[in-house]
Structures are given as C-alpha cells and as structure tokens.
Amino acid sequence: MSVGAAVRRVRAYGGQFLLLAVLTLVVTLLISGVPRLVNRLAEQGLRAQLSSEPAARRDISYTTGVVAATSRNTAMGGAAERFDRLAAEMPPQVRSAVTERWYNVDSPAARVVGPDLAARNLLVDLGLRAVPGIQDAGTLVEGAWPSETYIPDRPIEVALDVDVAGRLNLRAGSQLRIGNADDKGKLSDAAPLVVSGLFRPVDRANGIWDGLPQLLRVIEPPGDAQPFVIVGVVAQSALNKRVAAGWPVQYNWRYRLGADRIDARELDQMIDGLQTMQRTRPQDLTLTQGVDVPLRAFAAQVDAARTLLAVIAAGVLATLAGLIVLAASLATRRRRSEFVLLRARGGAATAGARRSLAESLLVVPVAAALGWWLGTLLPGEPDPTTPYVIAATVLVTLALPLATLAVPVGAAARRDLIRVRPSARRLTVEVSLLLLAGLAAVLLRRRGLTLGEVDPLLVSVPVLLAVAAAVLALRAYPWPLLLVSRLAARTRGSVAFLGTARAGRSAVATPLVVVVLAIGTAAFCAVVAAGVDASRERAAEQIVPADAVIRGERFAPDTIDELGRLPGVRAVTRVLYQSDERLAVDEIGTDARVAHTDVLLVDGSGLDAVARESEVDLPVPPTLLAARPGAGPLPAIVSPAVATDLAKAGLDDSAFISVQGQRYEFRVADTQEGFPLLSGNASRFVILPWQALPERTTTPVPTSLLVAGDPLDAEALRVAGDQGQERYQRDGAVTGRDRPFGVTVDTRADVRRELGDGGANGVLAFGFVAGAVGGTVLGLLAIAFTVLAGARARGQVLSRLRTLGLSRRQWRGLLLVELTPLVAVSVLTGALVGAVLPLLLNPVLGLSAFTSGVPVQVAFEPSLVAAVLALGAVALGFAVAVEALNNRRLRLGEVLRLGEES
Template identity: 40%
Template sequence: MRRVRAYSGHLGLLAVLALVGALLVSGVPRLENEYTDRGLRADVAGLPWSTRDLVFTASSGLVAKTPPQTARGQLSGYEKRLPAPIPGLVEDRWFAAESALRGAFISGPAPFTGNCRPSLRVVDQSGAASAVRVVEGRAPASRGVAETMVSRDGARLGGLRVGSALTIGADDGVRTPLRVVGIYEPLDAAAARWEPLASQRLICPVPDDGFTFDVALLTDDPGVTLLGQGAGPLAYSWRYRLAPDRLDASVVAPLTTAVINARRAPVDPDLKLNSTLDAELSEFTARQRSARATVAVVESGLVATVLGLIVLAALLMTDRRREEYALLSARGGTARRAALRTLAETALVTVPAVLLGWLAATLLPGRAPATEARLLAVVLVIAAGVAPLLAARSRPRPGRTSPRPGPRRLAAEVFLVLLAGLGVVLLRRRGLQDEVDPFLVVVPVLLGAAAALVVVRLLPWPLRQAGRLAARGRGLVGFLGLARAGRSAPLSAGPVAVLIVAAATGVFTAAVSTTIGDARDQASSQLVPADATVTGFGFAPDTDKLLTAVPGVRAAVPMLIGSGVTVVPAKGMQTQAQLLVVDGSRSTHFPAALSAKAGTGPIPVVVSPAIAAKVGAGGRIIIQGRRYDFRVDEVAGSMPGLDIGAREFIAVPWAALPVPDFDPLVPTRYLITGDGFDPEAVRVAANAGQREYYLGLLNRTINAGATEVTDEQLPRLATVRTWQQERRSLDESGVNALLSFVFTAGAAGSVLLALLAVGLAVLSDAPGRGQALSRLRTLGVSRRQGRNLLLLELAPLLAVAFVAGTLVGWALPRLIGASLGLDAFTAGIPAVVGLNPWLLLQALGLLLAGLITAVAVETTAHRRMRLGESLRLGEDN
C-alpha cells in the first residue's frame, strides 16, 4: 500500500485506462446492440401488414370441407405448431372468412347500376363484433339473408346506407341477397385488425370510365356461410402479428429460418403462407452485417489505442522506478520477484477498475455482447500484466540513442509490414462475410502498426539532414531541436503506433461518414432533382401558375414520366423504355442535351446504355399518341427524376417537341424550386390543377355535362416530396442510428485518445528534456526558446504520425471496402471514397491540438521539477 500511495499518479493513470478499456469493450457493444434492436423494431413496425404479418390462406379443398366456425377454432392450434421462435413472438391473431364480390356481379341501387360498380368484400373476422360501435342500425343477425354492416367511410365511398339491398350473381346463375343493416365505427381505428379491411381505390376495367372503390363489409358466421353457398367460394385466412418489442437482432436469423420453414412445410398441407417477412429480415441482416463490419473496424481501432495507452502508461511507470528495481536487484532480488512485486500493485488498482468499468457498462441499455467476458479478461491481463513484465526486464534509458536494430528485430518488422499487406489482399478477395471475424478486426490495426514502423525507420534520416543544415545557421534552438528529434525518433515506435492508430480510426470514421453522406446526397438529388417534387395522375397546362402562386415557390418545371413507352429503332426490333420529358434549361440537374429547343430534324435525346445498345443512333418514339423521330445525343448511366435502379430509359427535351396548342403535353410531375414554402399548400394547389385536367377529361370521354370534380374523384391525389424529406428518409433506416452513434463515438474517442497518447509520449521523456533544458538555461536559453525547442523536437514526429494516420484512415475504406459493404447504406449509389478537403483540415486541427497538448503537459511537468533536481534527475548512481 505504501508503494501504491508513493506511485499513485502512475497507478491511477493505469487504473483509469483499465476502466476506460473495460467500459469500451463492454459498454459500447451494449449500445450497439441497443441501436440495432431499435432499428429492427422500427423497421418491422413500419412494414405494411401484408409483409409484416404471417398470413396463412386455405386451399379450396380445405374451405369446402371445413365450416367457418371450425376453421376459426384452429387459430390457436396452428399458432402453437408454428416453428420456434414464432409462437413466443406473436402478440395478436385473427381469423377471417371472406367472400370477395366483384362489382360486375352486384346489382342494386346506384352506384351498383353503371358500367363500373364498386367491389365488395364481406368478411367474418374473429373478435370484430366487440371491437366496433354501431352508430346506425344494428349488428348483423343473418337468417336466410346475409346481413352486413359497413363503416362510415365505406358507406360514403360505396354509396351504401342502412337498408341497402343488393343481389349477388354467381357464375352459375344463382342469385344471393345481401342486406346492409348497420353502420359502425371502430373503437380504435388505428388497430391492426382493420388494416386488411381498409377501402381501396380501383381503376375501372375501361380506364375512360374512371375509378371505383373496393369496400369491406362485416358479417357473422351464418352470413358468410350463406354467401359461401350462393355467391361463390369463401377464402379463409389465419393472420398472426409479431410483437416488435419482443424482437432483437439475436432472433433475426432463427426467425428468418422459421418463416422459411413455415412456408416450405406449413402446419397443415392445405395452408399457404403469404408473407415476405423473411425477405425483409434478410435485407435487414445484410445491412446489419455491413454496419457490424464498419463498427468492428472503428471499435478495434479504439480498443487497440486504449491497450496501447495502457502499455505506454506501464512503460512510464517502470521508467520512473528504474532505481528501485536496480536496488532490488543489487540486494539479490530476481526478475521474478520484481515482477510479482509490481503485479501486486497493478492488480490492486486494475481489478477494481475493470470491475467498475463493467458495472458502469451494465447501466447502459442494450444486450450484453457474447464476447464480453473474454474481452474484459484481455483488458485486465494487459492492464495488470504489462508493467510486471517490463519490470522484470532491463530497458535502455530514455533519451539515449538506442543501438541499431538487430537482424531479428528487422525481420520481425518486415514480417509485420508484409503481414499487413497480405491481410489487405485477403480481405479484398474475401469480401463481406456473414460474421465479423478477428481477421477483419486485426488488419486495420496491423496497417497502423506497419505505418508506424515505416515512419520511425525513415524519419531519422531527413531529420538528421535537416539538423546538419540547421547547424550551419546562427540559431541554437533549431539545431538542438532537430538533433534531439533525429536521435529520439527510433525510440518512439510505441507512441507513434498509438498516435497513428488513433488518428487513422478518427479519419476512417470521418471518411466513411462523408462517403455515405455524399452518396445519399447524390441519391436524394436523383430522386428529387429540385427543392421538391409534386407527383400526380395528370395536371392542367397552367398548373405551374397555381404552384408558383404559393408563397415561397419560385419556379415549377413540368415533367412527364411514363413507363413502357414504345421505342422503334431505325434498325432492329422495337422495344420499350421508361420515358422522361423535361425542359433541362430550367434546371441545373439535367444533361445539356435536354435543353434543346424546337427545330428541324430528329429530336436530340439522352438514353441509358441498355437502350443505346438497342436503338443505335436513333429511331422513333411515341409520346402521348404522337410519333417523334429522335437521335441519340448522349448516353447516361442514370437520370435525375427516375429511380436509381432505372436501366432502360429515354429522356427527351420538353421544348424540342412540336406540340399543338389545342392538345398540349400532360405533365405528371412538377419540379419545385423555392424556399420556405408550405408542402401542404403546394399539394392543395397541385390537386386544383389535377381537378382542372380531370374535369376536361370527363367532359371529353364520360360526362360532357360535368361541372365539378372533387378530390375523392381524382384517380390519384397529388403527393409532395421535398429534398429534405427524401434525404431524411435515407438516414432513418434500421442501422443508421447505430452508424451515427459509432461515427460520433469513434471521432470523439479517437481525438481524446490521440491527445492522451501525445501526453504520455511527452511525459515519458520529460525528465531527460527537463535536465537538458535546465542545463541550457544556465547558458542563457530563455523560456520561450525552451518551448520552441520542445516544439521543434516534437513537431516533426507528431506531424508525420498524424499525416500517416490520416493517410491510413483515408485509405482503409478503399483498401478493405469490399469487406465493409458500404453500398448497403447508399440507396444504390456506389460508395466512392473521395479526397475531402475537410479530412486535411481535421488532420491539421488534430496536429495543432497535439502540439498544444504537448506544450501544456511539458510545462506542467517542468513546473514540478526544481532546477537542482532536474539537473540530477535520471543520472546514474
């Protein structure tokens, strides 16, 4: 205990680093698991019910031999027989017997009298009677006639009311009566049970007839049985909803396997599973696998830096106690005794520190990592065991020139450099793996260590040459600073390695974050090539005036997008492509060819490589019923305004199309430019333009006397999507919160650890520099010259270390990018690591911070040394 109190500063530093190491290997993985689990739950909760829920449908044979009451009784039995872990994850379940009635076979009062009649789905859903409130009429009680009730919304869309009597005609000529006896409101309209019963808009069989609706009605067991006997076969479905709050990343793999097995071998041979949940889980697993690889590189860099700092702290402590170990050896003490003596001290402080770090980590949210115990043991062994090993060995005095490295050491260093290079080659060949293995974790650290070895071997020579040049000058500070830097560089392999790994970790996180952010910006700009886009069914030609009348909107550029447009090449067979028509002169996002004006000859167009291979130099295209000759002016791999995955498209300049005034092009989208506009106001203005267009269409095709069109009559309501919304949606996928946390923690942690490494490197040789500085002050060297001497001694080493770390961190995504799978986070845009000027500024800022830290630590250390003591400090007895 006396020795612990005497060396409390050194042992305290060792304890703090051990605590940080324990918190890092135990706490950070817990937070990673928490963010991953949150992302998984959010992704699953946001899926549509048809994807998220496990829905089993019955074959016609099972329906024919099983009445609805019996089928409902299988709801719990089927659930218990599902593969694990599905039964433990189910939070709710429903059975539904449904009769789908096509509008063509329904007769009754309007709107069941025209050419395009509403379609009905009559459903008997388990538990529905207790989940509704009848607001008009009564609940169904079918006897001879199928009785139903409809929601308020369904009654309005389908033109139904209490007392509506319909007749269902089957294919065999049988007529089945159907009566609406009640109107209901759900007790909880947002409940999951109502999702399959939502009304849907349907396009009429003849598109010129407009559209209609599909409406769901509720009935009872006798009612659905009557419909099954007269109106056609029923459909049975057993629906199981999984609870998102019971999901975590550890169950994704077994759950995916269970869903696949439930599809391949259902609990009943007559059942079929209709769900794509396994595909969604597989996509999440792919994104998680990529995120886990990136996180592993960042975390390995931080852990390696902390462990390196522990070694530096142990070196600092044993350096200060050389005289003690020499006296112990003179009195007959063995190396084993010195090691055990030191182990008793380090274990006394590091064991509680590691336990305290682990206890602090348990307070954090998230699941404990599977490797927690092993990683904590590694931290404890290194924290408690390095100092005893160093105490058992003799070490050269710091500040003196070390002997030239022997053949074994050189061979080991060359082997390490070659091993790092070989590791990069193997990682690139292997690509992204299903699980993070130690190989991916070790290679980035090996690259940092190899860079450190190269630096400390190559740096002394240019420093010596600079020192010889400085010796010819009149100043003393430059010569002494460079001379000491040249002599001490070979002794700084440990601090340099720690600095390079820390700097590389920080730059790696910044480079990856910038790469992903730039790719997402590019993806957002392709999907929304303006401040916002307005999409609809069709707009009147003067809709741009309505849009620009909205406060904050400066311009509205019309765009026409169509799919399956016929393209006839000059030679060869005709093909189809996705069409985009826009005036490129009114936007900076499009190729110059789309700015062409009307003229003679074929229209210049931009096509994708796939279309270019099919049409050659040109051909003919049909746009809204008109034929236009075109020539290929440019080939582009992507086109703003189209989906990122679009591979067969043709883009046409709007202003180059000769269109008569009486029959203009009908835009389906507008590009909005502006700032501070209200998206809802833009949407209202766009719907006004759609109503004007649709009213003209009705007057020409269906109802010449129509004078008004409501929003509900529009085939498609306008939607507004801003660039910020698109960009934000790319950041809100399941693993993005994990990436954001890791990038922030990696950047901040690497900076703090790098500065701590600088401080330890300065402290390790502070006595030697203090002794030299004290002697120089007796010769007239001022305090300012002393600080300059320190800067000249440390600046080259720190600069080279930070530059090397920056280069390693910037190169890592390029070197091992195949093992990271960054394309999983870029919305389909290839992840390309560029040279961002911010990386250089960050490296420069880190260098300046390191120099400031070095001066501050050195100044603090020297203040604790008086002149006489510093003259004698470290001298041999």
C-alpha cells in the same frame, strides 16, 4: 513476496498503478458496454423503421380463392381450426413475433338493391364478412349487431360502418335484396337482407379493420356505370347456413408481427423464417407478406454499421493496448534501479517480474471487474463478451511483469540516442511488418468480406497499416531534422540548435505508433462520415433533381403555368415516365424481340434550368440539351443493356418506342449507367429529348413535374397537382373514365432527411462520434505519455542549461522546438493513415445501404486539413502544458542533484 509488502508498493507508486487501473477499466467498459449500446440503438432504429411503415405491412396473410366449404365442418369452424394450425406451423422465430391475429370468412360481393339506394340512383355491390371479435372492436351507433341465432326464412342481418352507410343513404332497418346481377342489372337467386345496425370503430388503427376489402370505406367505382363496393358484417351462424346452401366463400387468416417482438440481432433468422414460409406454404393458399422488405433493408444497414464499428473498435482497442504498454514501460523505467538492486542482491532473473505480477494482481482484476460492471449498467441487450473481458484482463495483468523482464540490468546507457542505421534484426522486423501490411491490404480487397461479422483480416489491416506508416515516419523524420540541426548550428543562439538536435535523437518508437493509431482512427471516422454525408446528398439529388417533384398519373399542359404562379416557385419542367415499353423495328410496331424497357421523356433545357435554380449538381447530357426538332430519328440516351440488345439486333441507328400511344423513332446517341428520377437498380431505359419530338395529332402529357423554388409550400403544390390531373381528366383530348389518384409531393430536403434519419443510422452515427472523439482523446493521452517518457532526460538538460543562464523564455522556446517535430509527425502521419484507410476499405464496407444504393465515394476533404492543423496546435499546446506541469512537480534543481538514472 507478502501481500502486505505488495500493498505498500502499490501505495508508494499509487499514481502509476492508478493510471494502469483506469486504462484497464476503460478497456473492459468498452468491451462489455459498447455492444449493449449498439444493440440498443439497433433495436430503437428497427422499431422506428417498422413503426414508420403502415401497420398492415407487418401482416402475414393467408388467403384462399373463392371456394365452397367442406361438408365435414362449418365455414367458420374450418376457418378457426386452420387458423390455429397455420400459426403452429410457423417457424419459431416468426411465431414468437406474432402479437395480434385475426381471421375472417367473406362471401364475394354481390349486387344489392332497395328503396334507399334507388332514392339516390346508387349502384352498390355488397360483400358479407364474418369476423370473430368484431363486436368488441366496434361501438353500436344505431340498431343492433346481427343475431347469432339463426331463424329460417328471416332476412340476412348485416351491420355497416356508420360513415359507409351515410354515404350510400343506408340506415338501420333499410330493406335490401342481394343476388347476382346480369348485364342488364337483373338479380338472380335474390335473398332478402336488412341493415340491423350501424357501428363505429373504437380504434380505427385496430388491425381487425385492415382486411381487404376494408369494412370502413367505400370502394369507389373505377369507371362510369360501375358499382360502389362495400363490406358488411354478418353473424357467423348466418354465414355458415348460407355456405351450407351453396354460397361460395373466401378465407383470410392474418398474423401481425409486433415491432417490439423482432430482435435486431436475429434479423437473418427472421428473414430466413419468412422465406421458409413462402416455400412451404400449402398449395391451396396464397401467402402475402411485405415485412421482409424493410427487414432486409435494415439488416443491410446493421451489417454495414457493425462492420464499420469493428474497424473503429480495432483502432481504439489497439490504441488502448499501446497506452497500457506505455504505462507499464514508464512504470518499470521509473523503478529500474529497484529491479537492478534486486538482481544485485542475489534475486533471480524473474524476481522483479514476480513482484510486478503480485502488484498487478492487486490492481488490474479489480479495475477490470469494475469496468465490466459499469458496462452492464448501460442500456441494451448484452452480447457474449465475457471471454473477451477475461482475455483482456489477463493480458493487462501480464503487461507489467513482461515490461519488468525487459528492463536492462547492465550499466547505465544513453537512451536518448538512436542510430540512423538500424540493426539488421530491427530492419528485418520492420521490412517484414511493411510487407505483411501490404499483403493483408491486397488480400482484403481481393477476397472481400461478409458484412456484419468480425473478420480478423478486416480488423488487423487498419492496425497493420497504421503501424507500418509509423515505422516509415520513424525512419524518415530524423533526416530532415539532422539537416535543420546543422543549419541551426550556424545561426546565433542555442535554442534552435539544441531543440532540433534533441528532437532528432529522441527514442519515440512506441509512443509514435500509439499516436498514429489514435489519430488515424479519428481521421478515418471523419473522412468516412463526410463521404457518407456527401453520398446522401447525391442520392437525394438522384431521387429529386430539383427542390421538389410532383408525381401523378397525367397532368394537363397548363399545370406548369399554374405552378409557376405559386409563391416562391422559380422554375418548372415536365417529365414523362413509362415502364415496360416494347421496342419495335418500324413505325407499324413490328416487335424487335428484345426485352421491354422503361422510357423517360425529359425537356433538356427545362431540366437544366430547374437544376441550376435548385442548386443541384446535375450536368445535363449534351444529347438532351442540343436536340432540336428535325428529320430523322431522335437522339436517345440508353442504358448499356439496351444498347447491347439494339446493337445485336442491328437497331442502334433506328428503333421505335411507344409513348402514350404514339410511336417515336430514335437512335442510340449515348449510353449511361443511370439517370435522375430512375431507380438505382434500373438497368433498362431509353431517355428521349422532349423538345425534339416531332409534331403529332396528340402530344405527350407529363406524369411528373420538377419544381425549383424557395420557400415551397408542399400542400400548395399538392393542390395544384391534383387540380392539374382533374383538368386533364375533364378537358383532355380523350376524357378519362378512371378517377385519378392523388399526387405525391417529395422535396429534396425531406428525402435527404429521411436518408439520414431512421434505420440503423443511429448505430452509424454512434460509431463515427465515438471513434472520432475517442481517437482524439486517446491521441492526446498518447502524446502526454510521449512527453512523460522523456521528461526526466529533458529535465536534467534544462536544469544544466538553466544554471548556465538559459532564461525562462528560452526554455519555453527550446521545449517548443523539441516537441514540435514529434507532435507534427505523429499527427500528420495519423491523419494521412486516416485519409488513406477509407480509400482502401470503402469498397468492402457496404455503406451504400445508408445512401439508397448510391455508391459512397470517399474523397479529399479540405476541412480535414484545417482539422489536422487545429488538432496539431491543440496537441502541441497540450504537450507543452504536460511538460511544464511535470517539471514543476519534479523541481529541476532536484532532478540535477539526483543524477542521471534517478
């Protein structure tokens, strides 16, 4: 048991120990390296998602109402003191993520008048703001910054953005007066004010400019005879004196979270911290923050991705464990005579195991340490995986000694025969395994799981089902081979008979299980990836059931014709959407006393034409297609919640709803859980057929337009939509006073791309690719082990047959006939397991986080059949190549001379 002797044996059996070392290295590399890659991808996805949001979305803002400053402190001094106190009171995880912070004190906007404004007949309200550090963020273009030295009876000095001042005909030195205006525009308590200077921001993206209302833009008047609103910068000392004189002010404290300061592994703690801040905020402050929305969405994706990765990792690691068992078994089988001789010379029962343990200790720990070290070189933050690496190293080290203990010490026996009727002990084990797999699957479906956590039941169910399927395949496939062998015995030639006979007697229990595990993992990844991709297509079609959708406020009716003249446009239809409408009992408007609901007007034939031209799978309900103008209520499609409320109120045959000021009667003709253009969580809606509306003095106008065509110019659609809104505002039956907001144009291709990019999609894609590629490679390696396990016996048979005149061509045919059933059964069983697992696990994986809430539907993929056939052909060719190389290395004549057990 000397170390030198162990080293010599390792060198003598170098190939076997090299294989064991490589498998060990791969295991520890995956355990230590994959979590790093996942964390890296998650960090990149989180930063990309937060960076795609407006920077102000990451602001945590505290604001007060319009208040008077306390007498014990100045306005700016009190703001600075509370600024630091609010930051110190933040939860640690939130405080550590703050990278920038600002505070300001504003006086409410008041009317300003002066010669320069009167020259253009401009009505302007001006708010005054003191912001520490503003001079470092701006560059003076003209004049000077407001002086911090307060001089009584001097006009208030204010600095304006140069573009803002230019739009309002103001310049450095403009003389103004500021005060409160009554209904007739007369100022009271007016104070002199002068524009001391004009500035331009050094960086418009600097968060110091994001305070509301903004310093860098003019707020347009919401209607006629209403003022423009702007904000100017004043000195802190001047604002302090004005506040002391009784001016009210408003305080604002903003803290911006850095996208690179939020750890993707601690999203739950960050979200909890934001919730804590919301609950414990001071009563006199209003807390505004929107960063929790993208964080929650990303956390849901990460949790779903990690859960899926746990399933994939279980399959891959179980396959590697099986390969290690096969490698250890193959090594001990080749050395069986050595261990038998050791026992015959008086060695103890554990002598061979001790020898194997000494050899494993020379190889496995070194390979495990190398794999762990290589894993630490991968980018990303580490997870606490050291205990798992140690456990894996110990188990692999013990694999060879345990396999040695299992070596039979009796006389040689035929190992290529299996009994059709298994022993009672083996039958009990197999039946128990089948029952355990079924019970685990049922428990998983009924109990569910917590996403993002490694659930022992979740990771064990795929492995148990794969092993159970392999056991069933082992019990089933010898029967048809026995029948084929009997039929082949009646034909001429010996190739088919001998090949099927040997295939039916092969002892391939462990190798077949390993192949099924590997191929099942690869097929599972392929099926789930196809299901997620198809569900994203459906989600994009739900959001944009056309090639593009133009959303605005209200469009002139002729906008449809204008869009139809654009290049590439094939069809256009109108849609009207209103939210929170009240249901009524009669046309007068008597309240039905049910919850408010959304209303959607759709032109059935137009929607059908646009969907058809856009190649969108959107079956338009017959209720919308067949509706025509006539007497009686309109046939409507409603959500189940609305249908229930109307039935309880006795209004399912006649109810009224208001659409743009006109009340229409409808009846419940059908119910649906959802409808395109509505949000996925919309639970209360009424859908009316536009083409069936009765004639009224005013007709509804669309709020959205669906466009079908190829190619489409998004900018041209945007221009046409804006012009349509302007025409409605100018030429409509009721001329609008409000300025319309610009339209938004969303194309289905862009929506589909956004669903597949960003967020935690990088983690999901990594899992799919790694699982599919790793499962396929490990499956081929397991097939190679299967071939090598029986290579010696096949070599002996082929040696005898070659001496009896078997040609080289017949030898290849015999090899194909013998290996084809094994390869076909293992690949097909693995593919079947991989196709069934998604149906079982899909409801608990939470993959709808990647499809905008649309449930992921896993269905049969015809491409999977082609992939399985291709994989089977590759596997069979690989198996034949491995066998040929092995026979060439062993030299068939020497195999025959060395004897049965060599």
